[in-house]
Amino acid sequence: METTKEVIVKTEPFVVNIGPVHPSTHGVFRMKTTLDGEVVVDMEPVFGYLHRGIEKLAEERTYTGCIPLTDRLDYLASMSNNLAYCLAVEKLAGVAVPERAEYIRVIMAELQRIASHLVAVGAFLNDCGAFMTPILYMLRERERILDLFDMVCGQRLTYNYMRVGGVSQDIPEEFIPRPEKIS
Amino acid sequence: MEIDEVYPGGELDKLEGEQINSLIAQSQQPIPDPDEWLDEELKRNILLTSVDAILDWGRRSSLWPVFCFPACCAFEFMTTAASRFDISRFGMEIVRASPRQADLMITAGTLTWKMAPQVKRIYDQMAEPKWVLAMGACAISGGIFRSSYSVVPGYNRIIPVDVYVPGCPPRPEALLYGISMLHKKIAKMSIAPKGK
Amino acid sequence: MTVALSGKEIAARLEKQFPGGIVESGADSLLVKAESLLEIASYLKSTRGLDLDYLTAITAVDFLDYFEVDYLLTSLKHNHCLLVKSRCYDRDNPTLPSVVSLWRGADFQEREIYDLMGISFEGHPNLKRIVLWEGFEGHPLRKDFL
Numbered sequence: 362m363e364t365t366k367e368v369i370v371k372t373e374p375f376v377v378n379i380g381p382v383h384p385s386t387h388g389v390f391r392m393k394t395t396l397d398g399e400v401v402v403d404m405e406p407v408f409g410y411l412h413r414g415i416e417k418l419a420e421e422r423t424y425t426g427c428i429p430l431t432d433r434l435d436y437l438a439s440m441s442n443n444l445a446y447c448l449a450v451e452k453l454a455g456v457a458v459p460e461r462a463e464y465i466r467v468i469m470a471e472l473q474r475i476a477s478h479l480v481a482v483g484a485f486l487n488d489c490g491a492f493m494t495p496i497l498y499m500l501r502e503r504e505r506i507l508d509l510f511d512m513v514c515g516q517r518l519t520y521n522y523m524r525v526g527g528v529s530q531d532i533p534e535e536f537i538p539r540p541e542k543i544s
Numbered sequence: 545m546e547i548d549e550v551y552p553g554g555e556l557d558k559l560e561g562e563q564i565n566s567l568i569a570q571s572q573q574p575i576p577d578p579d580e581w582l583d584e585e586l587k588r589n590i591l592l593t594s595v596d597a598i599l600d601w602g603r604r605s606s607l608w609p610v611f612c613f614p615a616c617c618a619f620e621f622m623t624t625a626a627s628r629f630d631i632s633r634f635g636m637e638i639v640r641a642s643p644r645q646a647d648l649m650i651t652a653g654t655l656t657w658k659m660a661p662q663v664k665r666i667y668d669q670m671a672e673p674k675w676v677l678a679m680g681a682c683a684i685s686g687g688i689f690r691s692s693y694s695v696v697p698g699y700n701r702i703i704p705v706d707v708y709v710p711g712c713p714p715r716p717e718a719l720l721y722g723i724s725m726l727h728k729k730i731a732k733m734s735i736a737p738k739g740k
Numbered sequence: 741m742t743v744a745l746s747g748k749e750i751a752a753r754l755e756k757q758f759p760g761g762i763v764e765s766g767a768d769s770l771l772v773k774a775e776s777l778l779e780i781a782s783y784l785k786s787t788r789g790l791d792l793d794y795l796t797a798i799t800a801v802d803f804l805d806y807f808e809v810d811y812l813l814t815s816l817k818h819n820h821c822l823l824v825k826s827r828c829y830d831r832d833n834p835t836l837p838s839v840v841s842l843w844r845g846a847d848f849q850e851r852e853i854y855d856l857m858g859i860s861f862e863g864h865p866n867l868k869r870i871v872l873w874e875g876f877e878g879h880p881l882r883k884d885f886l
Contacts, residue, residue, distance in 0.1 A: 381662050382612050384641045389614050389659060409871035410659040411614055414692035416856075417880055421691075429688060436616035480619075500626035507623075518620060518713050557868065561875030658873045693880050694872060 372398045381410050387484060424450055424525055432519040437480055440473040440510075443523035450525045462527035469513070469522065472540065476506045505543055512536055563661050571660075571701040578704050596733070603647075603673065604730040606635030607723075610646035612666055615653030617680040620713040629716040634723060643669040648726075649703075654682035654689055655696040667703045675730070677722060678705045681712040688712070743820045744768050750790075750822065754780060769810075769823040777826050778837045784813065784822070785842055791815045792822060795843035800853045802883045807834050807859055828859060838864040856881040 374397045381389040389410035395403040415434065419427045431446045432439040444466055451458065458466075483499030507517045513532055514522045522529055613621065625631045625639070640646040643666045655663060667676070678699050681687035686697035699705055706729060709722035751765035761776030772780055784792045792813035800809045807828045814821040828834035838861035839846045850861045851870040858879035861867060869876065878885050 381659060382666060384611055409873070410656060410662075411654065412656060412658070412694055412871040413654055413689045414694050414880060415689075417885075418689065418692055433616060433688070436619065496622075497627050500623055501628065504623070504626075504628045517623075517715065518616060557874040561873045564873045565875050693886070694876075 374402055428523065429519070429521045432521055436518060438473055438477045439518065439520045440469045440522060441477075443520065444470055447523045447525050454525070456526045458527055461531075465528050465532055466523060468540065469510075469528075472506050472509060472543075475543075476503050479503045479506075509536065509539055509543075512539075560661075564657055567661055567664070567702070568657055571696070574698060574700045575702070575704045577700070578706065600731050600733055603733075604727040607648040607675070607726075608638050608640050608646045609636060609648045609650050610643045610666060610670060611639050611641045612649060612663060613652050614655065614659060615682070617652035617683070617713045620716060620719065621650060621652045621679065624716040624719050629720065631720075631723075634727075636723070643667075644671055646670055647674050649674070649676045650679055651676065651683045651699050651705075652679050654687065655699055655702075656694045657696055658694065660696055660702055663699075664702050673733075675706045675726060676703055677707045677709065677726060679709050679711075679719060679722070680714055681710060684708050684710060742814065745820050745822045747822070750784075754783070757783065763827075769825055771825045771827070774826050774828060774836050777824075778839065778842075781811070781824070781839050782842055784824070789818075790822075791817050793817075793843075795839070795845045795849075796821065798846060798849040798853065800857045800859060800881075802857065802881065804883055805829070807857065809836060809853065809859065811839070834859045835862055836860075837862050840864055855879070858882065 374395050377394050377396055379392040379394060381391045389408075391407040391410070393405045393407065394401050413433075415430050419430055422430070428443055428446065431442045434442050450456075479499040479502055480496075483496035486495035487493070510520060511517055513536060514520050514529070623629065625637055631637055636648075647670065649667060649670065651663075667674075676699070678684050682689060682695075683699050683705075686692075686695050689695040690697050696702065707722050707726045709719055711718050714722070745768075747765035747768055747770040750770055751762050754762055758776050758780055761773055761780055763771045763773055765771065784790055792815045794814045794816050796812040796814050798809065798811050800807060809826050809828070811824045811826075812821065813824060826836060828836060836859060838850055840850065840861075841863065847864075847866070848870060850864055851867060853859055854861065854864075854867055855869040855872055856879055868874070872880070880886075
């Protein structure tokens with residue numbers, strides 16, 4: 362068995378800008394990487410390409426008026442963002458929530474979590490190499506959950522459903538047997 | 545060569561900041577929409593009409609979008625491209641990463657001034673003929689973030705827009721309707737020079 | 741659940757070592773003078789029994805007379821947390837010592853506070869704007885901006 366001779370190619374570190382628009386950076390995120398061959402030696406992240414000034418806009422609005430702004434922070438999990446904001450305001454103001462509303466909130470938050478994780482798993486497998494198959498399967502399952510949200514509040518992505526002290530409207534009768542059939 | 549040796553002392557940041565400030569200064573008025581050919585009378589000769597018809601059919605039947613997805617409307621675009629509302633039936637499922645190979649820019653998301661020079665660069669790199677579809681309220685006029693200090697009030701400040709699709713985010717059915725309006729608009733294009 | 745430590749007890753412990761450093765202490769927070777912030781923070785991090793080795797968040801608030809910077813510290817070992825506040829009364833050029841040497845997570849958060857509020861941190865290795873672009877005039881989250 363002959364031994365292969367290692368030829369060491371001398372490489373110099375090289376600065377590559379993986380810019381804000383790139384197919385694998387989900388969303389806009391820029392990385393100034395210093396590469397030595399294929400090894401990343403140094404990296405400086407640059408962000409702020411989607412800084413919309415939500416904190417400043419919230420200064421001009423009422424407590425209920427800030428809820429649509431919180432939807433757009435993490436737009437894959439809008440119910441959870443709304444819920445976190447409403448819980449914080451309720452704790453500060455000492456507002457009690459009726460029991461039915463608490464149950465509805467938890468059901469919505471859990472369904473939202475499943476929907477968000479479906480996208481996460483699909484996108485992750487997409488990046489691992491399987492080009493489009495996993496994300497198409499996951500988005501198909503997510504459509505069923507989005508149908509439920511459509512039935513409850515009329516929107517598919519940014520819901521504006523939670524309010525300080527409960528939810529904005531009651532769930533319709535057709536909704537009740539549906540979540541069990543999702544799986 | 546570390547990053548600091550190539551661009552010492554934050555020089556690159558200052559250059560980019562100046563670029564953004566100059567873009568703000570020159571984008572105070574919206575760019576008018578390119579639709580002057582829509583109302584022209586059809587004064588073309590017969591040969592060009594059939595050539596136009598074939599070219600327009602070719603161009604509108606397989607528009608390839610370019611990859612530029614800042615924010616939440618991106619997910620409605622992805623669900624439009626996915627299994628339930630299939631965009632592949634229009635020939636558009638190939639989202640090209642390189643702008644040289646694309647001819648439609650679907651602007652899905654809020655544009656901030658920091659991101660604006662990059663979007664303009666991608667638009668400039670696209671080859672003619674190219675179209676822009678403004679998707680969502682943030683793309684039309686800044687949407688819910690219009691009075692913010694760092695949001696561009698609508699994409700038509702920096703690039704000319706052909707079709708506007710309202711909604712926050714627009715439903716996939718609305719986006720498909722917008723795409724079919726763009727098809728109708730392309731069907732009226734002509735390769736003859738614009739009259740006068 | 742993470743237990744919030746009582747500010748009064750911690751103040752009583754710290755009074756002996758850093759006389760005059762603590763301004764006031766409430767039920768769940770501790771107000772500290774800007775000059776003694778770094779010493780008190782390193783004491784809180786390294787004492788056995790307190791071990792506040794994880795910086796959860798730093799935020800800043802603009803009351804019009806002064807700026808207040810809040811440090812929310814957590815201990816991973818004992819599962820308790822403490823809120824430490826510090827004020828700057830200077831409106832034109834507020835400065836505070838940086839805690840990056842103690843907790844590396846403070847790096848980006850202090851840059852964000854510098855960017856949006858204008859408070860500089862001495863000792864920060866890379867203090868420049870992070871979410872807005874270089875050349876933006878003003879600091880947006882101040883109450884007198886716009």
